[in-house]
Amino acid sequence: MPATPSRRLPRVLDERFDEILAAWTKEQTNGAKPGTASEGDIRARCSELLSAMRKALASSGADDVQGPAWAPVRDVLQRVSFIRAQQGFTPSETATFVLSLKRPLFEALRASAGNDAEALATDVWGATEVLDRLALFTAEVYMKTREELIARQSQDMLELSTPVVKLWEGVLALPMIGTLDSSRTQVVMESLLQRIVETGADVAILDITGVPTVDTLTAQHLIKTVTAARLMGAECIISGIRPQIAQTIVHLGVDLGDIVTKATLADAFKLALSRTGTTLVRSRNGANPTGSLTTTPR
Amino acid sequence: MERIPILRMGQFLLVTIQVDMHDRLALTLQEDLTSRITEHGSRGVLIDISSLEIVDSFIGRMLANIASIARVLDADTVVVGMxxxxxxxLVELGLSLPGVRTALNVEKGVALLNAAVASSGAMLEVDDADGED
Structure with a gap:
């Protein structure tokens, strides 16, 4: 009975292990980007993967790449893929790590099959199937690593881009930068309300100078934030509305209701001061251009 | 029967809600509050909900109702301590409580009511000795 591909593949791997490993390492060192990994490094990883594959093939065969017998192989691939994703390799470069094994492996299979063309074709097909699955797995891990990276970065941005600053006794300001989506509005709202409780602020200024576009959804989010702050007993002023955005708001038919809006943060601040019973008076002395502040009890 | 206490502070009434509201309790509160406003000629009602962790649409509607009723009797309503x-x-539920005034705490609420009373007529000091009953 002729050996099936799943049996011949491990045998070939066994017999010609060093030969395949040398050819594979060479293949990769030739195609590698300069300065990314040393030859010894590549050789070590190739050897690790190859021996893991040999064991997996011998114990369970080529069919079940997702099975427990292949876990060590997947482990090695996961590590390689993870490192490459972090080092900034492209997806194809990462997948090539596995796919470049094809040529050395096929050559070894051809040498072992001799003149039996049919057997060679079956062997090659079996090997291709295994390697393709492994390459797909590598690509998947690569994508997952990148996605995690992106998710973490956007989370960082979310936290960085929503500071609540205290401008004056009882006056808070929220300089918003970037697109306002639902999750950001939620964070903004929560941090604003929390700060209102902490500082006992009466007025909060939402500055949208850094918000690139305002559509109906963004306006909806703004209105929600203002309403929530009002329920907490704080008045909101929206400032930093650029001319184009003012036009967009009107064209979209967004009703901002009785929300106070100001063109600049300075105007909003002035209004906020007057609401808290503080008036800004410019000093008579021309040499001292800074204004002085007087607080009048309400 | 369970009742929510209504405290009198000068010309204002203070209601502190600390228990779960249900229909009957809300109706009783409305009735009590209405009779107290007319009895004392109160100018303002403070509803303190700082100990409420959960507020549903029912309580939202109840607050709006009380505010409207008080408005008819010429008293301002301020919800404090949300x-x-x-x-x-409440915002996610779409209940923005229009017509209800809000303040961060009782102190600010009293200041708000004083300002409202002052703008509508003569300013009256809250007499502490008059206190709670």
């Missing part, structure tokens, strides 16, 4: 989470929930 928790941030409660405020977010």
């Amino acid at each position: 928790q941030p989470a409660v405020a977010i929930t």
